[in-house]
Amino acid sequence: MTVRVQAEFFDAGAELNSFAQDRTDVGAVVSFTGVVRDTKGDLEEMLIEHYPGMTQSAIAKIAEEAVSRWALADVLVIHRYGPLKPGEPIMMVATASAHRAAAFEAADFLMDYLKSRAPFWKKEVTAQGASWVEAKDADEDALKRW
Amino acid sequence: MNVIYFAWVRERIGLPQETVETDAATVNDLIAELRLREERYAAAFEDISALRVALDQELSDFDASLSGVREVAFFPPMTGG
Numbered sequence: 001m002t003v004r005v006q007a008e009f010f011d012a013g014a015e016l017n018s019f020a021q022d023r024t025d026v027g028a029v030v031s032f033t034g035v036v037r038d039t040k041g042d043l044e045e046m047l048i049e050h051y052p053g054m055t056q057s058a059i060a061k062i063a064e065e066a067v068s069r070w071a072l073a074d075v076l077v078i079h080r081y082g083p084l085k086p087g088e089p090i091m092m093v094a095t096a097s098a099h100r101a102a103a104f105e106a107a108d109f110l111m112d113y114l115k116s117r118a119p120f121w122k123k124e125v126t127a128q129g130a131s132w133v134e135a136k137d138a139d140e141d142a143l144k145r146w
Numbered sequence: 147m148n149v150i151y152f153a154w155v156r157e158r159i160g161l162p163q164e165t166v167e168t169d170a171a172t173v174n175d176l177i178a179e180l181r182l183r184e185e186r187y188a189a190a191f192e193d194i195s196a197l198r199v200a201l202d203q204e205l206s207d208f209d210a211s212l213s214g215v216r217e218v219a220f221f222p223p224m225t226g227g
Contacts, residue, residue, distance in 0.1 A: 034227055051152060051203070053217070054203035057203060116223065116224055117205070117226075118224060118227070119200070120224055120226035121153035121222065122225045
């Protein structure tokens with residue numbers, strides 16, 4: 001299990017290629033990459049604030065929960081903070097398992113929990129000003145699935 | 147204890163963290179004390195349903211005890227992922 005919280009850019013393709021590559025019992029690898037999206041065509045940057053004392057441990061707990069629920073060979077979570085430009089990767093998760101169902105479900109679970117339980121806050125900066133991205137009720141409701 | 151603010155809570159109060167001397171028994175009691183300080187605190191804590199709290203880096207509840215707690219963090223619902 002690997003959890004990285006970083007300001008630096010990461011190469012999702014390279015990360016995925018090296019993920020679980022030394023395991024011969026893995027039959028399925030699922031990944032998700034979250035990207036800064038410019039919804040209205042005016043986004044200058046996305047500022048991501050986090051809680052340094054809590055972020056790493058909060059994500060590790062979510063990943064450990066995934067490992068306890070599904071038969072996973074490995075889990076990778078990378079999440080960035082700081083100023084990001086449109087099109088840049090924000091975060092990624094990858095799960096490896098013997099079969100695809102566990103890998104898909106665990107990745108879905110990780111994303112739902114990272115969205116609402118990892119201490120990050122997004123602020124969108126445009127020429128007109130800056131505004132905090134509000135959490136959606138649907139994101140909180142999504143946790144009830146698990 | 148160390149009190150930390152994030153996102154718009156930090157902006158509304160105007161500082162990222164501070165040391166607070168308090169005998170507050172619960173998070174709710176601490177909030178009641180902070181609200182009385184100044185308008186900016188009253189504004190930040192106006193609607194508790196819009197806030198989340200962590201005690202010593204663990205998500206917690208507003209009725210939780212502050213006994214032995216060294217760090218309290220207030221912030222809006224998280225928007226990770």
